[in-house]
Amino acid sequence: MLRKKDRGDEFTIFFATDVHGSTVCFKKFVGAAKFYGANVLILGGDVTGKMVVPISRQSDGSYVTAFAGKETRLEGDGEVSAFERRIADMGFYPKVMSEEEFQALRGDPEGQERLFESLIRERLEEWIEWARPRLTEQGVRCYAAPGNDDSFFVDELLGGSGVIELLEGRVVELDGLEVLSTGWSNETPWKTERECTEQDLRQRIMPMIEQLHEPQTAIFNIHVPPHGTVLDQCAELDEELRPVHKGGNPVMASAGSTAVRELIETYQPALGLHGHIHEGRGVARLGRTVCVNPGSNYSEGVLNGSLIKIAAKEVKDVHLTQG
């Protein structure tokens, strides 16, 4: 962590990523600038959650829902609202509905999709309204980029917020440094919204690199980390998406992008900001480029972040945090 006062041309970026719908993590992200004395906030991709948790009203007045893989019964509005808050902090979307509605939605993928979209929109709008006065009061610049798990309408919500600047697919200038960003990733076993082949990923990033005046002082804010580094190690999966174990231990494998690695090695930017692999918390060097993945523990309500001190267009220090 850096001292709270600036030193000359130094400035500090707080970068966090993969909050996956966790309200408490987003609120901590907004509060991080004041807490750590950072000048700039950058929120990496995968802003949205993965699961809707229906809370269905029963005929006896109680509610049935699921928590930690088990059916749970809730009694009364007090228990329901406490449960909703807890679920929201973990990054999931609670939704009170009748048992009939729940049963109907079970067999209706399109209905589930609509429900997801409305809940994601609602959550993001709540966040933006919550952040607006706080970011304005602090005078802190706040940037965000989506990730491969985020639907495309997320861009429109973040970009239109007025307090958070959307970075996706473009180059912006940040205190003399150029930042290029993309939330697209290489292919994953889950066939997510923003993934493509390594070649396509390269073609998405190259036009932004061509816009850079000084690639060697730039920041590559690319959701997927470079392949073959400590930042992209995660459990190897079999064909049925089960972790592979040997001798009782989970086998780890690289899931990062070879194209991202190649581009970083070729253009040697000052800094790489990555996420995507929650287990890949760490700092790696590729030549002169410092690459950071703060990892994610969003479901615990803990915000993993990184404080990056920049001076004279160079990375002076990186400190990983768990707030």
Add this chain to the structure above:
Amino acid sequence: MSTTAGQRVFLRKASGLIKTASNTDVFIYDIGLVSIGLGLGFLLFFGPAVYLGGNLYVGTLLAGAAMLLIGLGMICWTVTIPRSGGIYNFGTRSMWPPLAFTLSFVEVSAWLFYGSFGAVYLTQLGIAPAVTTIGIVSNKPGIESLGADLAGKWPTFGIGAGALIVGAIILASGMRRFFFTQKVMFTIAVVGTLVFLGTLIATSRDEFVGSFNSLMGSRLDVGSDAYNGVISSASGAGWSDPGFDWKQTIFLANWAFLPLIGAAFSISIGGEIKQVTKGQTLGILGAIVGSVIVWVISFALVFRTMGSDFLGSVTYSNLNGVEGAGTPVTPFPTLLTGLGADSVALTILIALGFIGWIWLWIPTQILYPTRAIVAWSLDRVAPDALGKVNDRTHTPIPAIVLSLAGGIGFVAVLSFSTYFNLVIFIEVAVLAWAIVLLAGVFFPYRRKDIYEKSPIANKKIAGIPIMSVACGLGFIAAMLFYMNLFYDSFAAGHAWHSNYILIGWFVGGFVIYWVMWAWRRRQGVNVDLAFKEIPIE
């Protein structure tokens, strides 16, 4: 979009949604770290020789019961904070950062010590008795004396250090190789144990006595009926079976407790287990129960085949240097079962089983500190260089080298001196775990924000959160065993030099933290803020 089978939630296409790993994997991880063979060796050697009147069955069950309570407390921690890294993660979320670091430092040192302990006993319990037995059974004096020579200080150090180096090289060369060797050694250990048990079942008392007399009659100086001669000599030198003694039984339990601690080591891979509650519960509790069952069956078979008086006498004679009755090398089960079977092939298989169990400890006890050191480095309480990970192998080579150096240092101390009481570091580590378990009692109240997201958050006993109850019971069990070790002067004790080690290690942890704190301060980094929760305003 999908509704997960049998669940009441809707999922969308998103990365990271993976199916659960087999709970068996966690069980294998934990039972591998119990080191059933090392435990069996200690219990069957130190039990009858040192703790006269101690009951192996009762002592082992006591240790198992205590470890179950500690395990339950640790399960609550690991399902609430399902991260890899063990007690360092629990501590940094619940207590003063310097204390959390110190507890982690103490724990890491203890496990490193036990990796070295295993490396030393690779020779003492595995290789030397096996070679000696092969020499005796095949009547080749050269091999027999080689076995005795291997049990010497320098060979013990050389083989122990070599084993650590091999373990470190395997770790440094990549996790896949580590997984592969662990799997191979686990298979060898299980097969060897089955051969050990099968040999005991197939060998009657008369056959054992006949083989022992035939092979050892000319080697010991207790007459041609060596079996009874050993018992007579030991009795003359002070060994006796005074009948059941609670105090000695409780002290004896320390030797079952030591390896059983390994059953909870899956807390260090909590972040890598998806179905964490079920996996950790089955893994930790299953490893404890499974190990205790194997030991109890082994005791019964050893007593049936060899006789409890003989086992007590032969181990007592060796430990106390009873003239004419001491075996050429320490009479661990490897030697005695091999002699009873009178077979080179069975001796080799049994020894490989024990070696397999011991080996499972060695690289893992380097891996555990290595993970902690990398975590310290990321948190800036250790030099940055120690957190560096090799690009090709993805392994933290500087941390592995540091752990290896510490391990070899411990092997040297264990081989050449008697300064460290045998399990002194368990005393230190148990105290560290006790403090973490105590913190767990208050965690549901102090960190409600985290605890309420735990899958056990709704579980209560008499209105008290289950974590508080389980950690409270675990704390009591850990403190009882801390005291047990404190008053057992053979295992750990409280001689001044033991206390110096205990205090020194804790003070050392604080000193390292504050030195790093000051150094980072000069670099403009405030280490204290690393784990402070960001307030929501």
